[in-house]
Amino acid sequence: MVMGEIPEEVDLAVVGGGVGGYIAAIRGAELGMRVALVEKEKLGGHCLNYACIPSKTLIHISDIYYDALHSERFGISTGSISIDPKRMYDWRMSVSKKLEDGVAFLCKSNQIDVFKGTGTFISKSSIQISDGVELKFKKAVIATGSTPTVLNGFGINGKDIMDYKQALMLDYIPKSIAIIGAGYVAVEIGTLYAKLGSAVSIIARSDVLSKFDREAVSIIKKRMAALGIKIYANAEAKSYENKALKLGDGTQITAELVVVAIGLVPYTDALGLENAGVKTDGKGFITVDRRLCTSADNIFAVGDVIGEPLLAHKAMRQGVVAAEAAYGKDVAYDNLVVPAVIFSDPEIAIAGSIENLDGITVKKFPLSALGRGIALGETEGFAKIAYDADNVVKGVELVSPDANAMIAEAALAIEMGSTLEDIADTIHPHPTFSESIQEVAEAALGRPIHFFYGAFGGKTP
Ligand SMILES: Cc1cc2nc3c(=O)[nH]c(=O)nc-3n(C[C@H](O)[C@H](O)[C@H](O)COP(=O)(O)OP(=O)(O)OC[C@H]3O[C@@H](n4cnc5c(N)ncnc54)[C@H](O)[C@@H]3O)c2cc1C
Numbered sequence: 001m002v003m004g005e006i007p008e009e010v011d012l013a014v015v016g017g018g019v020g021g022y023i024a025a026i027r028g029a030e031l032g033m034r035v036a037l038v039e040k041e042k043l044g045g046h047c048l049n050y051a052c053i054p055s056k057t058l059i060h061i062s063d064i065y066y067d068a069l070h071s072e073r074f075g076i077s078t079g080s081i082s083i084d085p086k087r088m089y090d091w092r093m094s095v096s097k098k099l100e101d102g103v104a105f106l107c108k109s110n111q112i113d114v115f116k117g118t119g120t121f122i123s124k125s126s127i128q129i130s131d132g133v134e135l136k137f138k139k140a141v142i143a144t145g146s147t148p149t150v151l152n153g154f155g156i157n158g159k160d161i162m163d164y165k166q167a168l169m170l171d172y173i174p175k176s177i178a179i180i181g182a183g184y185v186a187v188e189i190g191t192l193y194a195k196l197g198s199a200v201s202i203i204a205r206s207d208v209l210s211k212f213d214r215e216a217v218s219i220i221k222k223r224m225a226a227l228g229i230k231i232y233a234n235a236e237a238k239s240y241e242n243k244a245l246k247l248g249d250g251t252q253i254t255a256e257l258v259v260v261a262i263g264l265v266p267y268t269d270a271l272g273l274e275n276a277g278v279k280t281d282g283k284g285f286i287t288v289d290r291r292l293c294t295s296a297d298n299i300f301a302v303g304d305v306i307g308e309p310l311l312a313h314k315a316m317r318q319g320v321v322a323a324e325a326a327y328g329k330d331v332a333y334d335n336l337v338v339p340a341v342i343f344s345d346p347e348i349a350i351a352g353s354i355e356n357l358d359g360i361t362v363k364k365f366p367l368s369a370l371g372r373g374i375a376l377g378e379t380e381g382f383a384k385i386a387y388d389a390d391n392v393v394k395g396v397e398l399v400s401p402d403a404n405a406m407i408a409e410a411a412l413a414i415e416m417g418s419t420l421e422d423i424a425d426t427i428h429p430h431p432t433f434s435e436s437i438q439e440v441a442e443a444a445l446g447r448p449i450h451f452f453y454g455a456f457g458g459k460t461p
Contacts, residue, residue, distance in 0.1 A: 010036040012326055013127055013137035015119040015271070018045020019312045020303030021143030022103050023319030024326075028141075029110035031327045036135055037112050038119035038127065042096075043103040046145055047312040049096045050165040055188050057092050058168060059343050062195035073377065083196065089171035121276035124296050128272075139298050139326040142278070142286060143319065144271060146264035146304035151180060153239060154260050161240065164189065167259045174198050178245045178255035180237045181262040182208040184342040187220065189259060191345055194227040201230045201253045203237050203245070212348065216399045219380050220344045227345075266305045281307075290332040291325040292318055300326055314338045339411045341404045346381050349407035352395030352414045354386040360394055362386045364460040365440035367400055369451040372431040376401065383436035385444055391419040393441075402433045409437060420444050 012028040017039030025037040117130035127135045148163040182204030194200040236248040245253045279295040285307040300322040303315030321333045339351040367373035367381040386395035396410030423441035
């Protein structure tokens with residue numbers, strides 16, 4: 001236990017101190033509940049220590065390095081530039097530590113009792129913590145997250161076969177990396193190491209980002225090819241020996257390092273769910289109702305452990321809802337959209353759906369017609385908007401620099417039931433990539449400004 005006395009019984013016990021868990025704990029404390037938080041590793045969980053924050057920290061560093069080497073077209077010649085991977089590693093680790101310490105500070109400030117150890121339910125009202133403490137509770141929130149899917153024949157050894165956590169903690173830049181898996185984690189890790197100088201291969205069972213809009217993905221693939229990333233589509237990794245990765249068709253790829261990134265599975269090891277009457281589905285995700293309540297009426301669950309989408313901001317929102325529901329507020333997790341961002345080059349960001357469904361129209365505006373895009377030499381990308389017969393916005397997709405920040409506007413628009421007119425008539429700052437959202441809304445209304453659709457027979461090019 002980190003602080004305070006061992007409480008006889010808490011109002012709210014939270015198991016898992018990741019973004020879902022620590023936010024549930026803080027919200028519970030704000031509501032006046034006595035809260036205990038149990039974490040077996042590091043406060044901040046995977047997001048702050050091993051996943052979102054470290055990957056975006058390293059992506060930022062790789063962008064600076066790569067741009068410094070490739071800005072001749074703007075008249076910038078840099079001469080010799082080098083990168084010190086040990087200092088890069090130190091920065092990456094210091095960022096996580098700072099955030100972890102920040103979470104500890106917030107817990108202390110909110111008088112949350114933090115227990116270090118593995119929490120196991122021994123009943124519907126008590127948790128055994130690995131250091132021997134038994135914690136009694138009225139309500140509980142489970143926020144134990146997910147863990148990387150294992151691949152038979154590719155045991156993680158932390159040396160030349162790694163999972164995503166280890167691949168984001170290197171203090172050297174590998175000469176060659178083969179990434180097994182082709183989701184957003186593989187694309188982000190592959191792109192960042194390619195920018196740092198590694199020869200990167202991606203082994204895709206079907207294709208990279210197979211669940212995403214092919215038009216968006218084709219732009220990303222073009223950029224990946226320019227970085228020298230080799231994509232082996234419809235391929236299967238069979239074995240790895242003496243720095244050679246063998247595929248099903250006999251192809252051999254030289255790789256100093258293999259990274260297994262084939263997905264995530266819910267993490268409920270040692271939780272003792274059966275002792276508390278908490279049920280899971282066929283895939284091992286904990287099942288919950290709209291209030292995020294599990295099959296045990298005093299136990300709630302949030303984040304990756306309850307299923308897709310496995311995203312930090314979804315876990316954060318659910319943390320707030322679960323704490324309020326546990327307190328007794330009449331709340332539900334009923335968000336219309338969970339925006340998603342792939343930090344590829346350029347970024348892809350999506351809110352809602354841009355599928356061509358019945359009654360839905362999709363319009364596109366290209367970055368090649370945007371002042372900001374031309375100024376930065378970033379003209380390969382677009383904004384797409386999907387809307388219904390009443391012009392209500394149903395989805396937005398951006399392939400663009402700054403897409404990560406811009407997609408929040410789209411999420412808000414959809415949550416508020418905004419129409420095309422709401423977006424088109426809102427003044428967007430100039431010159432920014434955010435204007436692409438306004439431009440595409442104007443185009444959808446039949447009054448485009450900076451792109452002449454007539455040149456394409458009035459159609460979206
Ligand atoms: C490489 C990578 C990059 C990502 N990037 C992004 C991104 O940019 N944006 C985004 O939104 N999402 C991203 N994600 C997904 C994001 O990391 C997860 O969705 C998020 O961490 C889920 O939060 P959580 O609170 O559910 O679980 P976690 O963050 O996994 O936290 C769970 C915590 O519970 C603890 N725990 C587990 N069992 C017990 C127990 N029995 N007792 C005590 N403690 C326990 C664990 O130690 C852990 O700290 C990324 C994922 C990966 C793999």
